[in-house]
Amino acid sequence: MNPIPRLFRRSRRYSDIDISVNEHIEERTDELIAEGLPRKQAVQIARREFGNVALLQQRSREQWQWPALESLLADLKFTLRRLRKFPGFGITVLLTLAIGIGANTAVFSVIDGVLLKPLPYPRPDELVSLWLDAPGAPGLANFQNGLRLSPSMYFTFSENNHAFQSLGVFVPNTANVTGIAQPEEVHTLLITDGILQTLAIPPALGRWLSHDDQDPHSAKRVILSYGYWQRRFGGDSSVIGRSLQLDSQTCEIVGVMPRGFRVVDHDFDMLVPLQFDRAHAKLAGFGFNGIGRLKSGISRAQANSDVARLVETWMHTFTNGPGTNPFYYRLWRISPAFRSLKQQVIGSVSNVLWVVMATVGLVMLIACVNIANLLLVRADSRQHELSIRAALGAGRMRIARELLIESLFLGLIGGVFAIGVAYGGLRLLVAFGPTNLPRLSEVTIDARSLLFTLAVSIVSGLLFGSIPALKYAHARATAALSANRTVSASRTRQRSRNVLVVAQVSMALVLLVSALLMIRTFASMRKVDPGFSDPAHLETLRIYLPDLLVADPVVVTHVQNEIAEKIAAVPGVTSVGFSAAVPMEGNDPNWDEMAVEGKVYPGGEPPMRFFNYVSPGYFSTMGSAIVAGREYSWDDVYGLRNNIMVSENFARENWGSASAAIGKRMRQFKSMPWQVIIGVVQDVRHNGVNEKAPETIYWPAMLQSPYTHQPTIDGPRSATFVVRSKRAGSEALVADIQRAVGSVNANVPIANPSTMQDIYAKSMARTSFTLSMLAIAGSMALLLGIIGIYGVISYAVSQRTREIGIRLALGAQKSELKWMFVRSALVLTAAGVAIGIVGAAALTQSMKSLLFEISPLDPLTYLTVPFILVAAAALASYLPARRAAGVNPVEALRVD
């Protein structure tokens, strides 16, 4: 018979049974009364004749039940009842679980999205990033991406390889868009043919860029991203064929990419063809990222050797111009070392993430230990009941099952709340986490995360439930049933709780040591002089002048000058300057060889040095001290005087001191006239405070380009303006600045307004993020440890009340008693500390890359943390110890 309707009609059935049974008894009673018996006796006899009423009713009901399910549901009902009676316990456990499991789920979602999931392209294991090693290139070790590809390399490799289905290069850029709405700056991705084929994601609308679109003489066509299409065109499908102005050049829109499409890890608003001019491509120009899709069955090693032979072909095919030696690059020993695209994207972030996962997992473990202890205490108070049940015939499995059901239930409910916590935690992570976390947009709470949550809930439920279940399922009827008149709690029962406390303390120590190391790292980083001052009052913004808008480079500099003056006139602004790049923005640096007059370099080639372009007033605005000499003036700039400024470490490296550098000469290429050093600036930590300040050359904002044979004037078209003002960071200031810029040229947008303080904070984001994670975890571990110790000692006191009473009655001092309990806590703590130190020493080794100016075995940290833990343990045990001393011996001895 269909079981489901059975359940619904069950209450009716039960009432049927009750009515029939009652009626039976009543009828019999009436019969007996009719026979002359008094009512009371008649009822008694009728009932007695019937038999065990309750049992019969139960057996009748059982026809309608599934016994196994029923007993399970009964257990659940009792669990709920017990939890309702002691809501504090339930709430504590659920809160602990929700936070612990939720944190683990959040971190798992991040790890899943970033490290574990394959890239969102078809057959992603065929995708490689064209990483080139160049061990012979001087100074190239400073590059983070290996040697990038040049346009000539792209041509050579793509035309002659045997290993790839398709390959291409790309470079992220920005451009000014005009002609649709307000002029705005957009993120573009300049791509060659082969990029879209490699990623193999078809367009949502229109078509890909074709080979013809890459012809430098053809019209410019672009593809929009989904987001940009929605924002600027409202998702209008008639956008294909329309045109817009990109850097004052008309471009036709030919396609829209699908939602969420990114190239490798780069977001973009528009895809623009690179349109390399093959006829004029030189060997040099190493600025492009290469990716490719291997032919099926070809391994990366095969691709490496395939392209390795093409390096020679490349040098034979192209040249850097008359008079240059193409085979010079043999010195660089360029060798392909292709890596999987996913590896390229993830980079070095996996270190941080695994540290975080380990941290959060450890806290979860501590939480489980705590809950296990709580459950042990509860099970202990139920000893009597459980022993009776065991004596009455309940099997071990039955009792263990009930205990496990309680913990599983707690675990699952905790898991449900944990999903909410995880969701919130992810939002926080995305908002405050390291902003350069790759693939952050792919991190969500999806089915895998939910499955993980379920798994963790069940495992933790079983974990902390198994401990009391194992201990109390024994049918130790006699031991427990005997009244505790003369016997104190046996040693063995205390032991498991003690072991748990020791485990908690050692795990807490590991977390606290890691947290303290990170705190000191962060403090050291903050003490480092970044090379500029008062960043909170420094507003930065970028302005780009495309060549179709302002053709003449000299005019570009004049326009930039005028913009600077107009901004300086804005109320509240004290000074203005600009440069090609401000520190810590993660801008790719410009590097080239800088030869110092009179110096002979081993190997013939001078080392590569970082360079930047600066305007007059830039350093004074930034607050970077001029250690020797002076800043540029606009006369220097417009007069194209061969003046140059250098950083202090460059000066020291070559001439011993900053002042000695003034007047010395150096140049970039042999064809360049000697440049005279007129000023030396303090070191600036361009790559972040935890990296050394690079030796830097500062060109003026306009100069004779060293790259061309004919004298051409050049300057940075994209300039970051720095504005010192008390109003930095406010929307009003940015609006005023925009107006000032607009008054010079209405078609110039400003981009990325942010204060130097924000940039500085972002550069420390990875450290500060790890720090906050560890600090939170460490404090949670400490708190849980304190609660754990308090609980254990407190319970010991309550169990040993009689013993305490006896001792007091026999004349023990109160202080002796207190010390007895505190000492037991300290012994446990000492054991935990000893184990924890060993663990911490081992585990912090893996944190080395995150630390700055501190060793993972720093003695001060390893002394401080145990001290904190011992103090906490002493405090946590003192309170219950005081309670012990306050026991009234008469009361204690009276207790049964």
Place this chain on the structure above:
Amino acid sequence: MSRNSDNRDLFPGALEIMILQSLRHKPMHGYALVKHIQQVSDDLLQVEEGSLYPALQRMLREGLLDSQEGVSAKGRPTRIYRVTNAGIKHLERELSSFGKMFDGITRVLAFSQS
């Protein structure tokens, strides 16, 4: 099943077919059924309530019986049990197999006697 230790227990299924047959004759409530079986068997059989009521529920679950709400002559709420069509079919099947079994036993006993 019987109270007297002399009497043997009934074979399984006996109670069921007796209940079905009795209720087929006339639908009644639990106590009446008990008395009916007692009277009709001339006190040779006494049904214990401990077997009857669970058996009634089992047969309800299996669809052989139907229970109906009602009010007894004395004004109390009552449940009248009634055989269903399926119950009648089941009863006839069981009676025929019971009959065959009884035949078989009779023949074996007759054989050894002769």
